[in-house]
Amino acid sequence: MSILLQQFMQSLVPIYPEAVVITVALMVLLLDFFVDKDSKSLLGWFSLAGIVIAAFATFRLMGAGVSGSFFSGTFNLDPFSIFFKFVFFIACGLGILVSINYLKSQNIHRGEYYSLMLFATSGMMLMASAADLITLYLGLELMAMSIYILAGFMRHDNRSNEAAIKYLLLGAFSSGIMLYGMSLLYGITGTTNLSEILAFLRTADLNNPVIYLAMIMLVVSFGFKVAAVPFHMWVPDVYEGAPTPVTAFMSAGPKVAGFAVLLRVFLYSLEPLHAHSTAIISGLALLTMAVGNIMALSQTNIKRMLAYSSIAHAGYALVGLAAGGPEGAASVMLYVCIYALMNMGAFGVVIMLRKAGERGEEIADFAGLGKTNKTAAFLMLIFMFSLTGIPPTAGFIGKFYIFKSAVQSGLVWLAVAGVIFSSISAYFYLRVIMVMYMKEPKESIELTTSPSLALALAISVTAVIYIGVLPSELLDYARASITGIM
Amino acid sequence: MLNYMDTHLLSFLILLPLAGAFILLFIRDAGAVRRIALVFSLAELALCIPLVANFDTATAIMQFAESHEWIKAWDIYYKLGVDGISVLFVALTALLTVISIMVSWKAIQDRVREFMIAMLVLEAAMIGVFTALDLFLFYIFWEAMLIPMYLLIGVWGGPNRLYAAIKFFLYTLVGSVLMLIAIIAVYFAAGHTFDVLAIMNHKFSYTFQMWAFAAFFAAFAVKVPMFPVHTWLPDAHVEAPTAGSIILAGILIKMGAYGFLRFSLPFFPDATLAWTPAIMVLSVIAIIYGAYMAFAQTDFKKLIAYSSVSHMGFVTLGIFALNLQGMEGGILQMLNHGVSTGALFLAVGVIYERTHTRLIADYGGIAARVPVYATFLLVITLSSIGLPGTNGFIGEFTILLGAFLHSKPYAVIASLGIILGAGYMLWLYQRVAFGKITNPHNEHLADMNMREVVAALPLVALVFIIGLYPNAAFGIMHVSVANLIQHVNAKLQSAPEMTQMLSTVIGK
Numbered sequence: 005m006s007i008l009l010q011q012f013m014q015s016l017v018p019i020y021p022e023a024v025v026i027t028v029a030l031m032v033l034l035l036d037f038f039v040d041k042d043s044k045s046l047l048g049w050f051s052l053a054g055i056v057i058a059a060f061a062t063f064r065l066m067g068a069g070v071s072g073s074f075f076s077g078t079f080n081l082d083p084f085s086i087f088f089k090f091v092f093f094i095a096c097g098l099g100i101l102v103s104i105n106y107l108k109s110q111n112i113h114r115g116e117y118y119s120l121m122l123f124a125t126s127g128m129m130l131m132a133s134a135a136d137l138i139t140l141y142l143g144l145e146l147m148a149m150s151i152y153i154l155a156g157f158m159r160h161d162n163r164s165n166e167a168a169i170k171y172l173l174l175g176a177f178s179s180g181i182m183l184y185g186m187s188l189l190y191g192i193t194g195t196t197n198l199s200e201i202l203a204f205l206r207t208a209d210l211n212n213p214v215i216y217l218a219m220i221m222l223v224v225s226f227g228f229k230v231a232a233v234p235f236h237m238w239v240p241d242v243y244e245g246a247p248t249p250v251t252a253f254m255s256a257g258p259k260v261a262g263f264a265v266l267l268r269v270f271l272y273s274l275e276p277l278h279a280h281s282t283a284i285i286s287g288l289a290l291l292t293m294a295v296g297n298i299m300a301l302s303q304t305n306i307k308r309m310l311a312y313s314s315i316a317h318a319g320y321a322l323v324g325l326a327a328g329g330p331e332g333a334a335s336v337m338l339y340v341c342i343y344a345l346m347n348m349g350a351f352g353v354v355i356m357l358r359k360a361g362e363r364g365e366e367i368a369d370f371a372g373l374g375k376t377n378k379t380a381a382f383l384m385l386i387f388m389f390s391l392t393g394i395p396p397t398a399g400f401i402g403k404f405y406i407f408k409s410a411v412q413s414g415l416v417w418l419a420v421a422g423v424i425f426s427s428i429s430a431y432f433y434l435r436v437i438m439v440m441y442m443k444e445p446k447e448s449i450e451l452t453t454s455p456s457l458a459l460a461l462a463i464s465v466t467a468v469i470y471i472g473v474l475p476s477e478l479l480d481y482a483r484a485s486i487t488g489i490m
Numbered sequence: 491m492l493n494y495m496d497t498h499l500l501s502f503l504i505l506l507p508l509a510g511a512f513i514l515l516f517i518r519d520a521g522a523v524r525r526i527a528l529v530f531s532l533a534e535l536a537l538c539i540p541l542v543a544n545f546d547t548a549t550a551i552m553q554f555a556e557s558h559e560w561i562k563a564w565d566i567y568y569k570l571g572v573d574g575i576s577v578l579f580v581a582l583t584a585l586l587t588v589i590s591i592m593v594s595w596k597a598i599q600d601r602v603r604e605f606m607i608a609m610l611v612l613e614a615a616m617i618g619v620f621t622a623l624d625l626f627l628f629y630i631f632w633e634a635m636l637i638p639m640y641l642l643i644g645v646w647g648g649p650n651r652l653y654a655a656i657k658f659f660l661y662t663l664v665g666s667v668l669m670l671i672a673i674i675a676v677y678f679a680a681g682h683t684f685d686v687l688a689i690m691n692h693k694f695s696y697t698f699q700m701w702a703f704a705a706f707f708a709a710f711a712v713k714v715p716m717f718p719v720h721t722w723l724p725d726a727h728v729e730a731p732t733a734g735s736i737i738l739a740g741i742l743i744k745m746g747a748y749g750f751l752r753f754s755l756p757f758f759p760d761a762t763l764a765w766t767p768a769i770m771v772l773s774v775i776a777i778i779y780g781a782y783m784a785f786a787q788t789d790f791k792k793l794i795a796y797s798s799v800s801h802m803g804f805v806t807l808g809i810f811a812l813n814l815q816g817m818e819g820g821i822l823q824m825l826n827h828g829v830s831t832g833a834l835f836l837a838v839g840v841i842y843e844r845t846h847t848r849l850i851a852d853y854g855g856i857a858a859r860v861p862v863y864a865t866f867l868l869v870i871t872l873s874s875i876g877l878p879g880t881n882g883f884i885g886e887f888t889i890l891l892g893a894f895l896h897s898k899p900y901a902v903i904a905s906l907g908i909i910l911g912a913g914y915m916l917w918l919y920q921r922v923a924f925g926k927i928t929n930p931h932n933e934h935l936a937d938m939n940m941r942e943v944v945a946a947l948p949l950v951a952l953v954f955i956i957g958l959y960p961n962a963a964f965g966i967m968h969v970s971v972a973n974l975i976q977h978v979n980a981k982l983q984s985a986p987e988m989t990q991m992l993s994t995v996i997g998k
Contacts, residue, residue, distance in 0.1 A: 374645075375601075389637060395630040404626075404670070408564070411674045419674070423667035430663050434640070434656060442644045442652055476561050483563055 018074045018081040020065065021058040021089060022129050028054030029122035036115025044113040048104040048456070051118040052097055055125070059093040062086055073135050077197050080135040087485035088132035088264040091341045092257060096125040098348040099253035101460035102355050106249050109452055112158055121253065124150035128261035132268075137186045137196040140265060144182075144229070147258055148175050155246040155254070167245025174238040178228030185221025188214055198273040205276040219277055222269060223284055230262035230318045232288045233295040240299075243311035244365075251307060252351030255314045256344035263321055263340050270325065271333050272489040278328055286326040286418050292319030293425040300432045306354055306367050309432060310347070313391060316429060317343050323422050324406040327413040330486050335405040337482040342390075342402040342471060349464030350387040356380055356451045356461075367436060372445025380451060381440045383465050388433040390468050393426050398471035405479070499541055499554045500570040500621045503580065506534050507587075507610040507617075514610070520602040524595060527606035531591050534613065535584040545577050547966050550973030552623060552687070553577075560627070565682050569623040574970030575751055575821060576620045578963060579744060582828050583620065585948060586740040587613045589832065590733035592945040593839050597732055598646060605646055608638040609733065616741050620748065625673045625684040632709075632745070633666055639734070639742065647729040654722075654729035661722040665712035672705030676757065690756045693981060703761035706754050713746030716769075716806060717776040720799045727795035728848075732839025735791065739798055739835060740828040747805050747824055751817070751974065755809075759978040762812070769810045770896075774903050776803030781910035785917075790841075790848045793918060794834050797874065800907055801827045807904055808889035812978070816892020817971050822963055823885035826956065830873040830882060833949040837867050840942050844935055850918065855927035860937040864923045866946050871919045873953040875912045881956035 016023060031054075032047050039046055071082050099121055107113040123146060130143030152175065156168025190196055192214055193204040205215075227235040243251045270281050296316030303309035321343070324336035357369060357380075374381040390399035403426060410419040471478055495502070510530030517523050545553060552571030560568040572580060591609060598605045615638070618631030636659055644655030677684055679702075680692040694702065712719045723743070727735050755762050780800030787793035801823065808820025840863065841856075842848055857864035869880075876882035886908055894901035927933060938946070956963055 394637060395633045400630075400633070404674075405564075407671065408674045408677075411671065412678060416671065416675065419671050420668070423671055424664065427660065427663040427667050430660060431656065434659060437641075438644060438652055438656070441641065442655075476563065479561065479563050 015074070018065070018070060018072075018079065020061040022126050022133075024054060024058040024061055025122050025126040025129065028057075029119045029126065032115050032119040032122065036119075039115065041113070044115060045104045045108065045456075047115045047118050048100050048107075051122055052100050054122065055093050055097045055100070059090065059097075062089050062093070073199070077199070078134075078136040078139045079130075080133050082489075083485040083487050084268070084489050085129075085133040085264070087337055087341075087482065088260065089129050091260050091344055092125050092128045092132070094341075095253060095256040095260065095344045095348065096121055098345075098352070098460045098464060099249060099257070101456045101463075102252055102348070102352045103249035104456040105452060105454035106247065106355050110158060110247065112247070117154070117157060120150040120154050123147075124154070124253075124257065128257055128264075131261045132264040134265070134268070135198055137189070137198070137201075140198075140269075141179075141182065141186065144261075144265070145179065147261060148179070148229075151250070151254055151258060154250045155242055157250060158247050161245075163245035164247065165245075167242040170238050170245075171242045174228065178225045178235070181221050181228075182225030185218045185225060188218035188221065192218065198268065201273045202275060205274065208276075210276065215277065216280060219274060219281060220284065222274075223281070223288070226262055226266050226269070227288060230259050230266065230321075231292075231315050232318055232322060233292040233315065236292070236295070236315045239315055240308045240311045243314070244305060244307045248307065248351060248355050251310075252348050252355070255310070255347050255351070259314065259318060260340040260344055263325070263336055266325055267333050267336060268489050271328055282326050282328060285322055286415060289319050289322035289326050289418060290421055292316065292322055293422055294319075297425045297429045297432075300429065303432070304367055305365055306370070306436070307365055309367065309436075310350060310354070313429065313432070314347065316425065317347070317391075320403060320406050320422060320426070323410050323415070323418050326418060327406075327409040327415055329409070329413060330483070330490050331409040331412055333486045333489060334479075334483045335402075335409040337485060338405050338475075338479060339402040341478065341482070342398040342468075345464050345467045345471075346387050346390040346397075346399055349383065349461060349468060350391065352457060352461045352464065353380055353384040353387065356453060356457060367439055368446075370436060370439045371443040372440070374441035376445050377451055383461055384440060385437050386465055386468060388436050390472070392430045392433045394430075396469070396472045398468045398475070401472055401475040401479075495540070496544070496554070497556060499537065500572065500617075501556060503534065503537055503541070503584075503617050504570075504614050504621070506530060506537065507614040511607045511610040511614075514603055514607050517603065520599075523603045523606050524591070527610060528588070528591050530610060531584070531588045531613065535588050538581045538584045541572070541577060542581055542966075545572070545574075545966065547574060547969060550574065550970045555623070557623075560624075564626070564684075565677075566626045566684055567624045568627060569685065570621045570627075571623045572621055574967040575974075576748070578821070578825055578966060579620045579741070579748060580617055582744075582825060583613060583616045583741050586736055586828065586832050589836065589945045589949065590736045592941060593736070593836055594731065594733045595941060597839060597843055601645065605642070605733075608641050609737075612638040612642070612737065616737075616745075619745055623686045625676065625686060625689070625753075627684075628686070629666075629670060629673060633663075635742070636662060636666075639738070642734040642737075643726055643730045646731040647734070649729075650725070651729040654725040657722045658726040661712050661715075661719065662709075665709040665719070668705045669709035672702045675705075676702055686752070690977065694758065696760050699758040699761035700764065703754055703758040703765060706749065706758075707765070710746040710749040710754065711772075713749070714743055714802050714806060715746070715799065716772050717779055717799070717803070718772075720776065720780075723799060724792050724795040727798070727835075728789060728791045732835055732842070735835040735839075736832045739794070740832040743798065743802060744824045744828060747802070747809060747820065750806070750809055751821070755812075756974060756977050756981070759981045762810075762978065763982070766810050766812065769806060770893075770900050773803045773807035773810065774900055774907075776800065777807065777904050777907035778803075778910070781907050781914060784914040785910070788849055788851060790838050790850055790853075790918075790922075791835070793850070793914065794831060794838065797911065797914065798827065798831055800911060801831070801874075803907070804886060804889050804904065807900065808892050811889070811892035811896035811900075812975070813892050813895055814972060814975060815888050816896060817975065818964055818967060819885055819888025819890075819892055821967055821971065822881075822956070822960065823889055825963060826873070826881040826885040829949050829952045829956070830870055833866075833870040833946065833953075834874065836942075836946060836949070837863070837870060840938060845931060850921050852929050853922040853932065854929060855923070855925045856932050856935055857923040858927070859932060859935045862938045862943065866938065866950065867923060868919065869950055869953060871915050873957070875915050876908060879954070879957050881953050881960075884957060884960040 127147030134140035158164035300312035390397035393403040555571035615635040622628035784796035873880040
């Protein structure tokens with residue numbers, strides 16, 4: 005019996021990080037009963053500790069060199085998935101840190117919140133590790149369901165409800181399309197295993213139009229998840245309505261998870277179709293960059309502006325995906341990691357400005373921040389320049405790699421379009437800086453600061469500057485992590 | 491230790507202002523902030539003394555070179571070095587920064603600490619642009635410079651500063667990002683290297699050269715600024731605080747021309763030849779159009795801004811004459827323009843602090859009240875016109891000589907620009923300084939004080955030093971420029987008759 009148990013435990017080793025996250029999520033639900041209303045932040049710190057332990061477990065797995073395919077070829081533990089897991093830990097950790105004080109001030113401090121964030125994170129981890137279409141779908145739904153609820157977490161707020169229902173409906177729609185695409189793929193290849201699909205396609209006759217139909221359906225459904233144009237309609241409303249920390253988390257976590265899946269499916273499983281998928285993805289990338297950046301120009305609400313900006317950034321990452329190859333894959337990985345950091349930072353400053361009322365959501369509310377709160381304004385300045393892609397910030401390094409891999413793959417036109425749109429983006433990012441530094445404060449702004457928020461901002465700003473000046477380590481790590489899908 | 495200083499001098503030059511900016515983060519008292527910023531900029535200037543003194547003018551190789559691996563995966567090196575062209579601009583940058591900080595002493599009262607930090611960061615980035623020998627590193631400095639400059643114009647500028655700041659930023663950014671793509675393309679075409687010296691020795695195909703040259707041109711032409719992408723300059727100059735205008739006119743717009751010399755010409759010699767007629771025409775248009783526009787201005791600063799467009803037209807005319815005279819004249823004219831336009835903006839700043847108006851009509855007859863100021867303005871006006879004995883004469887004369895050798899019509903039309911220049915500058919001086927005092931506010935105008943005189947003196951001295959002994963500057967750049975021309979010549983794949991012409995010119 006004990007030997008069986010031991011074997012069972014042994015077989016669980018590759019999913020230790022996931023197990024930790026899920027266990028902590030369940031414990032948070034239980035502990036919620038025993039923690040009184042005023043000390044819910046303990047649950048936040050507890051969840052954070054869970055994330056740290058999971059990160060440590062992942063680190064140990066990486067160090068021990070455990071890798072390969074597990075659970076009858078449904079679960080991959082490879083450098084590729086581990087890289088993404090670290091990004092998810094960062095997104096979730098920062099997400100928890102920026103939430104703690106916000107939830108308290110909005111009177112929605114409940115244990116489920118942290119638990120849902122952890123469930124969402126475990127879903128993303130599963131997505132990154134998926135070796136089978138079924139695992140992929142499971143992880144995706146686990147993530148999506150949790151986030152539907154999180155988006156509507158301010159249940160007395162109409163906009164939050166609207167956000168949740170919109171996200172749910174469109175999410176369900178895209179899941180349907182995805183399942184249809186997967187079933188077509190299964191129908192042709194006779195397998196749901198990603199490696200076996202690759203093996204089949206390598207030898208198959210690629211003239212079968214159904215393959216392309218399946219591919220297009222997958223592009224469409226993943227396009228929904230990463231908010232690529234023209235499947236982006238839900239983004240502004242959902243981002244605006246959801247509680248700001250959820251928006252921050254949503255703009256980082258699920259989007260990065262979406263790219264993990266896109267990379268694995270399109271650059272690995274469907275690699276034989278690359279010539280065709282590149283054409284579609286290049287078009288999507290161009291549209292996404294164009295619409296995201298141009299629509300962001302006219303926004304007056306900072307959350308909507310950042311929503312369109314996150315669409316635009318998905319566009320840049322798609323450029324890397326279209327470029328393909330090891331360099332393209334590594335550039336997308338580096339980019340989404342940097343993007344998660346700088347976007348979480350920017351949202352962190354937005355959260356600082358939000359008091360019990362509605363303050364801090366209009367760009368005009370930032371007026372004079374450079375005088376009234378120099379630190380907050382300076383942090384926002386760095387995040388805005390980083391999102392624009394001006395050196396020496398991490399945003400530049402990310403974009404540089406994306407465009408470099410695009411040029412390498414001969415997609416010079418796409419790289420040129422990308423840099424043009426990214427110069428257009430300077431206008432709306434700089435407007436925030438302009439309002440902060442060049443306008444007089446209308447009234448005294450009182451910021452909500454807390455140690456957790458300060459910690460989150462300190463982490464993200466340090467990372468943004470550090471990666472901007474010394475990108476080598478992260479870059480080498482990203483390049484070393486593509487082995488799983490190449 | 492001394493040896494270490496020698497081999498890392500350029501890094502020190504970049505790091506020193508950054509260290510100063512970092513220290514300023516912790517200083518609250520405005521007076522102390524000003525003094526510390528001045529001390530750091532003076533120390534930077536002092537560091538330039540060993541740079542210039544130990545510079546070997548007999549060789550064209552990169553000196554004070556250092557190279558460290560930076561981003562291995564992309565073959566990027568932290569590589570610095572100066573030759574006879576860039577060393578001049580490093581020194582000019584250090585000098586103009588000191589002057590800018592001095593003229594901001596009283597003019598900047600709001601957020602002094604942030605202002606000085608921006609100035610020092612800007613200085614570090616500018617030195618970086620002139621010393622970087624890795625294209626990626628160069629681009630980092632080139633773009634990073636936009637941040638402090640944007641803030642300088644936008645936060646401390648005039649009434650229309652928001653518009654001017656964003657216009658400046660967007661114009662330069664659009665040009666720069668196109669260059670970024672070209673830099674990436676060059677990296678792949680040259681065999682995975684960003685090393686400027688290695689790329690110089692690589693021969694690119696003709697089509698590639700044409701495209702890459704165009705992309706680099708987009709970045710540099712906006713910066714120079716060449717007609718018709720010059721429109722950001724008058725706005726930025728007018729709205730920027732005095733220090734911003736001095737840096738903008740003195741250093742920033744030189745970077746475009748520097749870029750042509752350092753990158754465009756040696757990388758893409760065939761494309762350079764092909765593009766030369768178009769650039770010569772644009773230069774001549776800039777000369778005439780800038781001068782013409784300067785006549786029409788009622789705003790002191792805007793007039794100088796348009797005169798800058800005109801003067802920079804001379805610079806590009808000289809460089810693309812593609813001969814020794816033209817290029818040396820162009821480089822000297824860049825220095826001259828830095829000195830004299832820097833001084834002109836200083837002069838505007840001095841008078842603006844007292845009267846709070848920049849309209850030329852609000853002045854008139856002030857020479858009687860402020861004789862020192864009037865003298866200073868006269869010297870600078872004459873230098874800007876190019877009176878023999880001043881620096882402007884040497885620059886313009888050499889450029890015209892080069893242009894004449896290249897193609898006579900350009901030289902003839904360009905010389906009209908000199909006449910126009912004399913016209914608007916003397917007319918400006920007449921309206922400001924001579925006649926009766928028309929504005930009662932000017933009756934009790936105070937003359938330049940000690941601080942302002944000290945700030946102005948080095949510029950006045952340079953006007954005469956270069957004017958009377960131009961070899962001080964020519965001597966430093968000569969070997970490097972000759973080497974550049976030889977290099978371009980040797981790399982040319984097409985147009986043998988052009989090569990013929992180039993060599994005869996060098997022979998002279």
